[in-house]
Structure formats: C-alpha cells, structure tokens
Amino acid sequence: MEQILRKADSPELFWEAWESCLEQTQAGPRYTRLNIEWGLDISQSRGLLVSDESFVYLNDGKPAAAVLLPIEKKDEIVQISWVGGFVYAPIFVDRSLMKKVYAQIDEIAKTAKAEKISFSIDPFFQEKINYLQKYDYMDASAINYLIDLSLPGDLLQHCRKGHRCDMKKILHDPKTSLFCLEAADDALSHHLEYMEMHHRCSGRVTRPKSTFDKQYEQLQNGEACLCGLKIDGRDAAYAYFQYKHDKAIYASGADEPDFAGLPLYHALIYTAMNHLRDKGIKTVDPGQPSGPSMQFGYYPDAKQMNIALFKRGFGGEYSSNFRGTKYFTERAFNADAETFRENYARHIREKADKPALTNIN
Numbered sequence: 001m002e003q004i005l006r007k008a009d010s011p012e013l014f015w016e017a018w019e020s021c022l023e024q025t026q027a028g029p030r031y032t033r034l035n036i037e038w039g040l041d042i043s044q045s046r047g048l049l050v051s052d053e054s055f056v057y058l059n060d061g062k063p064a065a066a067v068l069l070p071i072e073k074k075d076e077i078v079q080i081s082w083v084g085g086f087v088y089a090p091i092f093v094d095r096s097l098m099k100k101v102y103a104q105i106d107e108i109a110k111t112a113k114a115e116k117i118s119f120s121i122d123p124f125f126q127e128k129i130n131y132l133q134k135y136d137y138m139d140a141s142a143i144n145y146l147i148d149l150s151l152p153g154d155l156l157q158h159c160r161k162g163h164r165c166d167m168k169k170i171l172h173d174p175k176t177s178l179f180c181l182e183a184a185d186d187a188l189s190h191h192l193e194y195m196e197m198h199h200r201c202s203g204r205v206t207r208p209k210s211t212f213d214k215q216y217e218q219l220q221n222g223e224a225c226l227c228g229l230k231i232d233g234r235d236a237a238y239a240y241f242q243y244k245h246d247k248a249i250y251a252s253g254a255d256e257p258d259f260a261g262l263p264l265y266h267a268l269i270y271t272a273m274n275h276l277r278d279k280g281i282k283t284v285d286p287g288q289p290s291g292p293s294m295q296f297g298y299y300p301d302a303k304q305m306n307i308a309l310f311k312r313g314f315g316g317e318y319s320s321n322f323r324g325t326k327y328f329t330e331r332a333f334n335a336d337a338e339t340f341r342e343n344y345a346r347h348i349r350e351k352a353d354k355p356a357l358t359n360i361n
Helices: 011-025 033-045 095-111 131-135 161-171 188-202 209-220 264-278 302-311 330-352
Strands: 002-006 049-052 055-059 062-067 070-074 077-080 116-120 142-148 176-181 224-231 234-244 247-255 283-285 316-321 323-327
Touching: 002 011, 002 095, 011 033, 011 055, 011 062, 033 049, 033 070, 033 209, 055 095, 062 095, 077 330, 095 116, 095 131, 116 330, 131 323, 142 302, 161 176, 161 264, 176 264, 188 209, 188 224, 188 234, 188 247, 209 224, 209 234, 224 264, 234 264, 247 264, 264 283, 323 330
Parallel strands: 077 116, 247 283
Antiparallel strands: 002 055, 049 070, 055 062, 070 077, 116 323, 142 283, 142 316, 176 224, 224 234, 234 247
C-alpha cells in the first residue's frame, strides 16, 4: 500500500521518514533537516514562501522517496522553487516509483495553482541522464565543478599553477594562521565574528539572524565546520562547509574588507580541503557559480564568472548539473524566456567587445 506522509500533517514523523531516505540513498548535505530549515528561513524572510508541501512517499509503510516542495510566490507568479531558484530534486529509495511521485507533485502544483516547477538533481548523485525530461520538464541544465579530495598525494599539486603560488604566499607567511573548527571546539566567538564579518563584507544585512543560528546549529550537530584565517592576529576570512556521508558543500564565506586584494580564499579553501579529507570526505561541491558559460536559468555576470574560474582552480572535474522546469502557464514560460533573451543578448554584446577567451578551465 502506498501513501503520502505530509510534513504539514506530522512534522516529527515526516522528519523521521526523511532521515531514513537520506541514509538509504547516502544523499549529501543539501538534504539534511538543518540545511532545509535554513533555506526555508531565507525564503520566508524574503517574502517568497507561501507554504511547505514537502512529503515522504511511503510504500508498504516504508519510506520510498523524499520530496522537498516549497510553494513560493515571486514576481506575482506562484511556483515550486527554492528561494526563487531550483529546488533540490526528490531522492528515491525505490526508483520504480518515480512516475507516481512526479504525478503526485503535479497534483500538488495544480492544487496550489503553481505556474511552474523547477528542480535540480544534486550533482553528487552522478546521474547519467536528465531523467526530469521523462516527466515533461524542459531541460535547463548547466555544468558545475566538483573538487576531488580523493586525488593522490598533496592536494596542492593538483591545483592550478596560479592558485599554488597564491596559496604559498599565505601558507608560508609567519603572520598568518589557519584553522578549522568542529562541534567539539569552542567556536561560538568565531561564529559570531563570522556573522558580523558577513554583514561588513556585504555592506548590509543580507539574511536574518535565524539563518546564522541555523549554521551554528549545524556546526554543533556535527554537520559543518567553520574554517578561518588570521593575519597579524586579526580575523581576515571565514568559510562554512557542510558535510554528510562522504560529501561536502561550500556553504558560505566572508572576508574582512581591510584585507581586500589578498588571496585569502585560496589558502582558506585548501586548508578546508585537507581538513575534510581527513574526515573521510571525498568530494566538495563549491556550488554555482562554477559553470563556465551562460545557460537557460544560469546567468553569471563578469564577477561571478571570475568566481567560477577561481573555484575551478582546485583539483577536480566538471559534473553535470541536471535541471529542469515544467511550465503550466504561458505567462510563466514567457517571463523566463524573456529573462533568457535579455541576458543572452547582453552576453553576445559583451563577447563582441572582448578578445576571444583563451582559458575557460
């Protein structure tokens, strides 16, 4: 017998079943309860979240699929999305139920009067094809970059030459110190400094305190580490990494404006890579932007393209970031098509004004 366990009906039973799916599929940190609650807090703080229709699909009473399903409203369009973007796609213990689960998602979308659904398949699953197309989703895939911690020897040797030089400047400077903090460490003062630094780095408060509290809870729960860099005894930069099973994601970073221009993140991320490898982590997803070119639904500006190039300087390889959007109204499709037209037209104009690229690694 098959049934739906809705989060709204029984939150604790839902999370218990969700955790079962998470463990059976060995899903990465994007699917942890704390990370999902963190994202929902951001969605709500930005006035996007309408309701949370997440559910676990049960087969003979056993968790068979876990579905994150926030209903949001952005620019007057009701949609299933994640802070306005792509939702982490369902995870399946029993893949034979995919058709039924996606049909259930369609029914929920229609009841909510959603005009579109956007899903992103976690690159950690290493799917061979974009199976979303089987369920009438229009392909909106990109590629992203995964940092490989299973490479032999010193991870430094697998980094781009320019990265190696920048790292050594920091690593060999006696005025600098690097560290990574875990649940067992006295990390509260560092976490609070990271939060204040995040505000200074952004020039404003970009998200509510509850989301920073959730990050600290992840740290205390053994789901994250906080890595830091000091220069002359002063905090210069921090970075949060979340992990689950043998997978990690770069979650957030902040740097002190006084140290602008220094290669802070090169050494900071390298230090985190070694720390995570010692914990048994095999792969780090630095997240988008890391893809090298504009695609439908992926519109990096010049600054973001430089960030993407930086991320690809660490040893690793490209991976498919399969994504898809299903449209229920012409209005929603036309809005996204116009956004693509505007951004790609800008891209063409900018490319015409610049010399040919010689390095997009």
